[in-house]
Amino acid sequence: MEAFGGVPTVQPEGVRGFLTRRRGHGRLHVTDIATYAYLIIGTVVMFGPVLWLVMSSFKPRSLLFEPNPTFLPYQQVTVKVDGYDEPLNLYDLTFRDATINGAKITLSNIQATNGVVQGIDTVLLTPAQQEALNSLGTGSGRVPEGIASVSIEDGNLLDVIRAQPELSIGAELLESVNLSEVVAVEGDTKYTFLMPTNEAFAAFFAEYGTAMLEDQELLRTILLHHVLPDRYLVVNFYRSINTSIPTLLPDDMLPIALETGETRRLAQIGSPKGAEYTMIDPDNPEAGTISVFAYGTAAGLSVIFEPVREVKFSLDNFRGGVKAFPFWRYLRNSIIVTTAATLVTLIINSMAAFALSKYRFAGRDIVFIIIISTLMVPISVILIPAFLVISEVGWVNSFWGVIIPGAATPTGVFLLRQYMLTIPDELLDSARIDGATEWRIYWQIILPLARPALAVLAIFSVMWRWNDFLWPLIVLNQNELFTLQVGLNAFQGALDIQWHYILAMTVLTLLPITLVFAFLQRYITSGIATTGMKG
Structure with a gap:
């Protein structure tokens, strides 16, 4: 209060x-x-x-390399479709429609032999042509929308158009204005005719009337406006996005842009073949497969593939990682090295701290300063001398070669000494009067009273030894002696790094540290807080 x-x-x-x-x-x-x-x-x-x-660690390998990674482990949703043994990946496909001269064209639906487009279910007009037509009739100026397509290989274009019943009106108009010779396909000359269908012309006449049929020059101009002076492939439309398409009329260009169209949820079958993706509607597989062409444009892809995903905590990376290398053997080695090294570290450091805190002898403070000053020596400086000593002793490819060199740590000596300074000297004097030996004082008085500091040092030692990679990598070169940290290096190859396994196994290696910390964490606060306080 x-x-x-x-x-x-x-x-x-x-x-x-x-x-x-x-x-x-x-x-x-x-x-x-x-x-x-x-x-x-x-x-x-x-x-x-x-x-x-x-x-x-729960994400599949493919999602780890996405340019915009997510925090939660999303995974691709698959669906089982009748007639296919394996589940198929599910996608939301957003088709992007083109507008040519303001008329909406679903380019993804165009199919043409050799890629040549020749049919279109709209009549393309320039503003000048619309104004001329409005002066002839009572049209609103609206352009019908829709799509249809036919194709042409070789021969007279008019003959190809006549063979298409839905293009009969266009064929009659071409003949009426003597354009059949202009659009003939001869030799290397190729034309692409965006021929409106009968339905498009019917809607067109309903808007503008039939008076325009008597104006041969205007009709000829409108039809020429639909002829492209080259063999125009489907992909050319997409590459022309945000630009203009030339026609046989030099002054009349067809501006083309891209708009977002419908979105459908489809399943992908197999791998794409170039720009062609084979899809199927999982809700209506009887309708058969759907070929979707995805072309690159200045405004992005013509079809946007958005994977359908859901949050899923899969254990596949953990199962695969455990099976991919001898995890349990490496885990056993790490436990042996960490446990033994921690016990040796506690014993050696506590004995040194006991002597430096409770015994008075010449040069005690100098020895302590020398021990602390070794913290300034980089580990890389003593790696080679330490390895030479280990080699002479014969501890290469031995757990002792990993355990012993780091047993005495200046940090541990400092931490325990400062804590033991808080233990009253009167307790030790009373024990000596009662006949206790120095070893008994150490084991039965000092160590129990220094339990919080020992717990803190134990946590530090476990963390150091469990996560140690460089020294075990130098001392151990036999696969059966590797610790977990060295064993994880097996997933890092020269040409391929298996990050999904590395992440999963790294999480597993964190679990023992977490358990040790949770078990001893109640000693950390008291151990660090009382270190250096004189009782």
């Missing part, structure tokens, strides 16, 4: 009280904002990468 303005205020207790306490007594103070910002940023920086690692 605190008093503010003469009125007592009650501060909440526990975690809620810690997180909501304010210096400003009800108002946010600048120090409150700074403290909360520091707390939030620190939490994100400390635990964000770990959470990202854990979530990524």
Whole structure:
């Protein structure tokens, strides 16, 4: 309870009280904002990468290399379709329609032999042609929309058009204005005719009337406006997006743009063949397969493939990783090395700390300073000398070669010495009066009282030894002796790195550290807080 303005205020207790306490007594103070910002940023920086690692370990390999990765482990949704043994990947396909001179054309539906497009279910007009037609009739100027297509290989274009019943009106109009010779296909000369269908001409005449049939020059201009002076492939339309398509009329171009059309959910069959994707409707497989062509344009792909995904915590990476290398053998080796090294570290460091804190002898402080000063020596400097010593002793390819060199640590000696300084010397003097030996004082008085500091050092030692990679990699070169950290290096090849297995196995290697920390965490606060306090 605190008093503010003469009125007592009650501060909440526990975690809620810690997180909501304010210096400003009800108002946010600048120090409150700074403290909360520091707390939030620190939490994100400390635990964000770990959470990202854990979530990524559940992702399939293909999703790890996406340009815009997600935090949650999304996976591709598959669907079982009758007639196919394996489940098929599901996609949402958004078809993008082109507008040629303002008329909507579903280019993804165009099919033409050799890629030549020749049919279209609309009549393309320039503004000048619309104005001329409006002066002849009572048309609204609206352009019919839709799509149809035919194709041509060789021969007279008029003969090809006559063979298509839905293009009979166009064939008659071509003959009436003597354009059959202009659009003939001879030698290397190729034309593409965007021929409107009978349905398109019917709608066109309904809008503008039939008076335009008497104006031969205007009719000829409109028809020439539909002839492209080259063999125009389907892909050319997509590559012309945001530009204009030339016609036989030099001054009349067909502007073409891209718009978003319908979206359909389809399943993909096999792998794409170039720009062609074979799809099937899982809700109506009897309708057969659908060929979808995805072409690149200046405005993006003509068809947008959006994978259908769902959040799924799959254990496939963990199962595959455990089977891909001798995980259990490496785990056993890591447990042996970590456990033995931690016990040896606790014993050696505690004995050194006991001597430096409770015995008075000449040069004690100098010895302590020398031990602490070794923290300034980089590990890389002593790697080669340490390895030469290990080789002479015969501990190469031996667990002892990994355990012993790092048993005595200056950090451990400093931590335990500072804590043991808080133990009253009177306890030791009383034990000596009662006849206790120095070893008994060490085992039955010092070690039990130094339990919090020993727990802190044990956590540090477990973390150091469990995560150690460089020294075991140097000392051990036999596969059956590898620890987990060295064994994980097997997933990193010269040409292929199996990141999905590395992530999954890394998460597994974190579990023992987490369990040790959870078991000993109650000693950490008291051990660190009381280190260096004189009792």
